[in-house]
Amino acid sequence: MSVKLAILKSGETVISELKELISDEKVCGYLFENPHIVQERSSIFLTEDSDETSRDLEVSMSPWIILTKDIQIPIRPDWIVTIVEPIDSIREMYEEKVNGNEHSMSSIEE
Numbered sequence: 001m002s003v004k005l006a007i008l009k010s011g012e013t014v015i016s017e018l019k020e021l022i023s024d025e026k027v028c029g030y031l032f033e034n035p036h037i038v039q040e041r042s043s044i045f046l047t048e049d050s051d052e053t054s055r056d057l058e059v060s061m062s063p064w065i066i067l068t069k070d071i072q073i074p075i076r077p078d079w080i081v082t083i084v085e086p087i088d089s090i091r092e093m094y095e096e097k098v099n100g101n102e103h104s105m106s107s108i109e110e
Helices: 088-098
Strands: 002-008 013-023 026-046 053-063 072-075 080-084 105-109
């Protein structure tokens, strides 16, 4: 398994340890382990000293299906729009959260 970001048909961005479920040499689903929904919010800061603006991206993660105690959730392949590799800071944030060294929100400068 490896940490991936999945965009779902619902528009949600989910980060998870992800594994393909294969039957007869064909992907029939995906297994999300410890899935968390990723939410981002952009902030723009204007400075008086110059014409430049600074952009920050605030990212937070929370358990994807908060009312379950299941840590492995199978997903049908037709619900996945795309699967991508997360940037290093997001992967680290996820791993810290899952391993108990939680940061509820992180900022990323653009």
